[in-house]
Amino acid sequence: MSYTLQQNHLDGIENILKDQLPQVGIHCVLFIDMAGNIIAEYEAENTKHDIPALAALSAANFGAVNALAKMIGEEDFSVLFNKGERENIHFSKVLDEFLLVCIFDNEVSLGLLRLKIAKAIGKITEILKS
């Protein structure tokens, strides 16, 4: 079994990743499914992350935290945020099947970032539902 997304949907999602999010300082952003498949990605030229491993670990990590949520009676956690000394990583669930992963450094304003991510998720959701 497999699934696919229409070309215009993929184009739309890719455009959001590369036009909307890097302008607030996100230097790597992935749109993946919960199995760890990469649907769309954007990476700034000077960063070089291991994208497939990032996707696999993100999906697994999100899955694990959500299994924990259910155990303590939470429906789920739709957002996860890990803060580091220099780099940060932000996960947000999109519909039930997808995950938006954003990596950015500490130069970035968190408020603005959250706003942009929320907007991007809104647009991606619209695309996926259309």
Place this chain on the structure above:
Amino acid sequence: MAFINLKKKEVQVKIVYYGPGRGGKTTNLEYIYQKLSRRIKTEMVAIKTHGDRTLFFDFFPFEMGKIKGYDIKIQLYTVPGQVKYNATRKLVLRGVDGVVFVGDSAVVRREKAILSLENLKENLATYNKDIFQVPLVLQYNKRDLAEQGIPILPIETMEQDLNSELKVPFFEASALVGNGVIPTFKKITAMTIASLEKELK
């Protein structure tokens, strides 16, 4: 569930090595990684305990080449085999396209293999997947134990225990030295891709 990217003409496929604890799943992946290392640009990811038991999974991606004009990208995973890690095992199985079941040939591990296969069936069912439908290959690993005087099960017994209903392809292996690892891997990739091929236009 494989993701077919029509824009990039690319297919992403997930293959999971399943089986009882200490059966040799990680050893299979390590051998494949080492054999393919020239073609893989990244490190193998291993989330494990200090004692080298898999805690969550081992992982590496690998590019198979083209089929029907599509780039085939395979993602190989192992699960943690220890019974207590079922929650994480289930997570790794999400979206699986093909499974290798690695069973231990040692006589003393007989029951563990049977229970683990039963557990695979149950966990697949939680994702509405039927073990009879999913591309599946069995591997009877650690055949070399006999040389060290450790009693192993005859292949016929393992077939009877594990494969009498499934009737899927099986391979004998000694993953530690690499025997049977590549044939198992080739078979599961071929079966998994064949199961998707009709969806590639």
